[in-house]
Amino acid sequence: MAPPAGGRRYLPAEDTDLLRTALSPLAGGSCLEIGFGSGTALSSVSGRFDLAVGTDVMGAEEARLAIRPRVELVLADRARCFRDRVFDLVFFNPPYLPSATVEDAAVDGGPTGLEVPLSFLEEGLRVLKDGGVVVALLSTEGDVRSFLARCTSLGLEVEPMAEKRLFYETLSVFAIRRGGEDRRTPQS
Numbered sequence: 001m002a003p004p005a006g007g008r009r010y011l012p013a014e015d016t017d018l019l020r021t022a023l024s025p026l027a028g029g030s031c032l033e034i035g036f037g038s039g040t041a042l043s044s045v046s047g048r049f050d051l052a053v054g055t056d057v058m059g060a061e062e063a064r065l066a067i068r069p070r071v072e073l074v075l076a077d078r079a080r081c082f083r084d085r086v087f088d089l090v091f092f093n094p095p096y097l098p099s100a101t102v103e104d105a106a107v108d109g110g111p112t113g114l115e116v117p118l119s120f121l122e123e124g125l126r127v128l129k130d131g132g133v134v135v136a137l138l139s140t141e142g143d144v145r146s147f148l149a150r151c152t153s154l155g156l157e158v159e160p161m162a163e164k165r166l167f168y169e170t171l172s173v174f175a176i177r178r179g180g181e182d183r184r185t186p187q188s
Contacts (some may be wrong), residue, residue: 010080013165015056019137020044022162022173025151026135028088032122032127036071037106043068046082049089053080059107078123090124091135092117096142104105113142119175125156135161139169148174150188155179 019041019175027048036054046052047070055076074081079090095106098113114157117138123132138144139178155178162173 008053014166015093015137015139016040018162018164018171019135019173023089023091024134026089026133030087030129031089031091032079032082032087032124033091034124035094036073037093039068039071039073041091041093042071045089045091046070053087055081078120079127080123082127084126085129087127088129088132089135090128090132091137092120092124093137094120096139098142108144112146112178114146114150117147119141121147121151125154125176125178128178130178132177135173136176137171137173138162139171141169144172153174 016038022156023041023045026045029049030051031042031045031049031053033042033052033054036086039054042054046068051072052070053072053074055074055078057077094109094117095102095104096109096113096117097107098111099108099112102108102110102116117136120135121134128134136147138147142165148158157177157179160172161173161175161178164171
């Protein structure tokens, strides 16, 4: 499911801080943030990776506000503009709120709240190098259990990295790897 182009820029909040904390020990050659939003999370890892790239579907004017040193921003749908198996790390804080239609690409995750996160995962796995890791932030506002069940059905290994309970939701960050792969990259 492709969110509509020209969505608004997502502003940093508790979820952004949790994702940054979870990513802090990771380093490597190349990383991709799908849905860079404000650019805050991508900027936080840029000094530990040789190449830090982010994609988003927002409008060009909004994207200009996310420009940070040492990062490359691409206005594109998920990771469709990249070849297979090129990144050591792929991470995302996807839109996860259940919504009948995707009207706000910054927060609407589809009818169950899983459609957008699963599409980010699918693209992330496609562009992930062997031995790499996908890091995903999810909320209990979406269907985390079904997301994790889908990972299991795909033969993926999922490891919790961080969690934060808020008044209205619990945020969780997961490391997702292809089953049985070497875990040398990215380094932690």
